[in-house]
Amino acid sequence: MNFKSITFFVVFLSCLLVSKAEKVEVVVEGATSIAQTDEDFICVTLDWWPTNKCDYDQCPWGQAGLFNLDLKNKILEKAVKAFHPLRIRVGGSLQDQVVYNVRNNIENCQPFQKQDKGFLFGFSIGCLDMKRWDELNEFFNQTRAKVTFGLNALIGRKESETEKTLWVGDWYSHNARDLMSYTISKGYTIDSYELGNELCGVGVSARIEAKQYAKDMATLKNLVKEMYPNPKTQPKILGPGGFYDKKWFDTFLDASGHDVIDGVTHHIYNLGPGNNPDVVRRVQDPFFLTQIAQTFKDVSNAIVKFAPWSGAWVSESGGAYNSGGQLVSYTFAFGFWYLDQLGMTSVYNHKVYCRQALTGGNYALLNTTTFVPNPDYYGALLWHRVMGSKVLSVTHKGSPHLRVYSHCAKKEPGVSFVFINLSKNTSFEIDLFHDLNLNGGSPNFEFKGHKKREEYHLTPKDGNILSSIVLLNGTPLELSDSLEIPELKPKLVDGLKPISIAAHSIAFVTIRDFNAPACS
Template sequence: MAIDVAHALEYLHHHSEEPIIHCDLKTSNILLDQEMVGHISDFGLSKMISTDRLNYSANKLSSLGLRGTIGYAAPEKVEVVVEGATSIAQTDEDFICVTLDWWPTNKCDYDQCPWGQVGLFNLDLKNKILEKAVKAFHPLRIRVGGSLQDQVVYNVRNNIENCKPFQKQDKGFLFGFSIGCLDMKRWDELNEAKVTFGLNAFIGRKESETEKTLWVGNELCGVGVSARIEAKQYAKDMATLKNLVKEMYPNPKTQPKVLGPGGHDIIDGVTHHIYNLGPGNNPDVVRRVQDPFFLTQIAQTFKDVSNAIDKFAPWSGAWVSESGGAYNSGGQLVSYLDQLGMTSVYNHKVYCRQALTGGNYALLNTTTFVPNPDYYGALLWHIVMGSKVISVTHKGSPYLHPGVSFVFINLSKNTSFEIDIFHDLNLNGGSPNFEFKGHKEREEYHLTPKDGNILSSVVLLNETPLELSDSLEIPELKPELVDGLIPINIVAHSIAFITIRDFNAPACS
C-alpha cells in the first residue's frame, strides 16, 4: 500500500498537467479498490503549483495560495430538520417577479453598454423567445420601473406634441438623460402582462402646484438616489394617490395595489431595493457571490423590514421591488439565486429580479433572449415551491444553504453534501421526532454550471444542458426520480430543488 501511495504522489508531483501537492495525507484519505490497490483521495486541501516553483524551499512553498483540485472527496453528512407543524411565513402565489427597465441603448457603465435594444421604449415585445420565456411562468409578475421612471411622462389623449423617448444629456438632468415620453399604444402593449408600474416623481411638479401634483417615484426616500423628498411630503402624496386609485377603480376586485414606504391603511405593500454585492465593477463580486457568510449578512435587512411592517403596517406586506445583486447594470457573467429563500422566510410577499432583459444581471440574454442560468432557477422556484413557508434548519457547513420544501444551494467549490431529513413536530421545542425516510420516489432538479465553470451562460439540469428547441421552445424541466430511501446528495457549486411527495407537514395541509 505504501508503494501505491508513493507512486501516486510521484505522479502528482512530476507527471500531472499541473504539479499538485497533497496537503492532508493520512490513512483515512487512502482508499482501496477491489484489487486492494491504494488510491489517494480527498483533494480539498491540495495546492497547485507551476513547474518553476518546484525547487522552492518548503517554507516558501507553504505560503502558496490554497487551491481546490479535481479528485475524490467524500461528501459531508448534513442533518436537515423540518419543523412541519406550523408555517412561519407566506408568500404571494406570484412570488417571482421580474423588472423591465427604462434604460436606453446608450446607458453605459465602466466602459460597457449592456442594455442594447431591450429598454422599455425599444424592447421587441413580439420576440418569440421573449414571449415563450414569459408564458412559461403563466403568469409572470412584471415590474415596470427603474431610475428613469422619475423622468417619464405619459402621452394621455395625445396632449404632448413632440413625444420622444429619452435623449442623452451632458448636464441638467437626472442620470444624464432627458425627459422621456411614453405614448398610450406602447402603454397598452406593456400592460398585457401582470404589471407593477412605477410612477414618476418630479415631472410637472412646481411649488405653486403643491396640492395638484404627487411626489412619488423611484428611490426617493432616505438619502435618495440622485433625488429625494421629505417623508412628510411623500406620505401626503401617497395618501392622495391611494384616494385617486379608489376613485378610478371603485371595484375592490380590480383595484390596483399601491406600493411604497409606509402609511396607515394607505399602502398594500412596503417596497425596498437590494444591491448587496456592491458596484458591478467590484473585483470581489465573484468571490462575494460564493461566500455564504457575506451573502447571509443581508438577511438582517429582510428581518428588519419584516419586523417594522409587523409593528407599524401589519395590513401590508414586504416586497423586494428591485434586486440585481450588483448595481450599475450588474457584474459581468455573475448570476445568483441566494435571496429567494431568505426573503420568503422573512415574510416577503414578492421578489422582483432586476431584470428580465438588459444589463449584466438579465434573466434573458440581451441580444438573443436565450435564457441565462438564473432564468431556470427562477422558473423552477415558480413551479416547485409553494406559498407557505416552514422552518428548515441544518447541522453542517455554512456553504450549504437550505431553502424551503426544499431548495439547497451548495456554494462550496469542492465539497458535496449528503442530506438526511428529520421531521420536527414538536410545537414546544425539543429534539426532532424522527428521521424521515421516504417510501415514494422523490423528484430532484439539480442545476450545475457547464464544465463546472460558474461563469458559464449554460446551465445543466440533472447533467443535461438546458437549451431552446429548434422551434425556440423553452425546454421542459423534468425531474430525476430517486429512491426515497437514498440520502439526498448535493454536489459542489449547485442548486437543487427537491420535492418529497410523501412528506406530510401539517402546516402545508
C-alpha cells in the first residue's frame, strides 16, 4: 500500500470515528395541533442594569442598560427591525426601584447609583425622566417593536417589621397612572404592562404575599381599563414575573378574579450561576435539559385550572443567572439550550418567550460593545421566520441527543421542524413518518416529499461550539459592509432524500408539501 493510500485510509477511518451516522424515524402527528403560541412568540429583554453591575470579577453590562443604551446605533436598529416585529420586554431586577419623573417634581432625577446598604441589589432608586422615555419610545416606534413595560410594584409599600424580605401594603398606582397618561398623550403604543419582577414565592431580594399581589393586579387592570377605554387598543396585563412556586401561583391565580390577568409570566434560570463551569456540559445534556419541562407543564396546568382566559409567558430567561455563563452564553453552544427552551415551552402552550437579553451581560443576543449579532440572534430570527404558531406532536425512538420540535410553517403551506443535535460524535439521518390516526396506532405512511425542502443548517466555526461565529449552510453569518443583517437563505434539498443532521448542529427545515390537516 503506497503512502497516498495509507493517508486516505487513515483520514477515512478518523472520519468514521469522529462522526457516525444514526438512522432515526421521526413521527409527526399532523391531524391536530397540541398547543399554540402567539404569532410573535420570540421576545427579548432590555434591562436597567448600570455599567457597574458586576459579578465574578467582571462587569459585562457596559453601556447596555436602559439609561445608557445607544439607541442611535444602526446595527441595533437593524437587528430589531429584522423581526417585523420583535417583542421587547423592558424590565429586570431594578424595575421595582424605578420612579417616573412625569411631573418634574423629583429633585435630582438620576439613574441608579451604587449603594452598599439600604437598597435592593446594591443600587439606589433610579429616576426615569421623560426625555429618556421619549428617546426609548422613538426607538420602539422606529423599529416597530411590540413593547411590554415592567412597572415598579414596590412603590407605596414598606418592608415588614416582622418578616425579612416581605413587603406589605397596597401598590401605589399614581406614578404608573402619570406614566400612562404621558405615554397616551404622546401617542406611544404599549402592548402590555407587567407588574413587578421576581417578587412572587420566596422572592429574590423582596417578596409580596400572593393574595396581596392578586389585589394589586386588579388595581392595575382597572387602571388600564380607565386609561385605555378602547378594548381593541387596551394593553394586556401580565404578572407576576418571577419563579414558579405552586402554592403561591395557585393562590395568586385563584384570588385574581375573572379576566384580570392576560398573561401569567414566570422566569427561567435553570443552568445555575454564571460562574458555574458545568454550564457548557449542561447545555449538551438531554437529561438535564428535560428536567425543566415539569415547570412548564405545571404553569400551563395552573392556568387551565384557575385562569383559562390567560396564557403562559416566560417573560425573562437567561439560562444562567448573574449575567449569564462566562465564555458560554454568547457562543454557539448556548443555542442548544435556547432553541430547546423555545421548543419545549411551545409544546406546553406558552405564548411568548423572552430571552434575557437583547444586549448586555454574557447572555446577550447582540455583542454588548459592538452590537454584532451572536449565534443565538440568528437562531431567534430563524425561529421567528420559519416556525408558525400551531404546535404539532413529534416523537422518535432514537438517541435522546436528538431533540425535535415541529410547528405548522410560518408561511403556508407546509410544516417546519427544528432539529437540535447535542451529540459531538453522532450525525443523524432522518426519515419522516406522518401519523394521521386520531386514536393511536402505527403511523399511516412514510412521508416522501416531491418538492424541494428548505433547510437552514447552523454549525459553529471550525466545529468549535464555544465559537461566537455561526455558519448557515456552511457560510459564516456576518454583517454586510453597510452593516445590514445578512439574508438567511435556505438550502433547497431533494424531498425524497433523508434529512441529514450533522453532529453538534441545529437545523430548521420546512417541507411545503407535508400536508398536515392541522395546518390547513
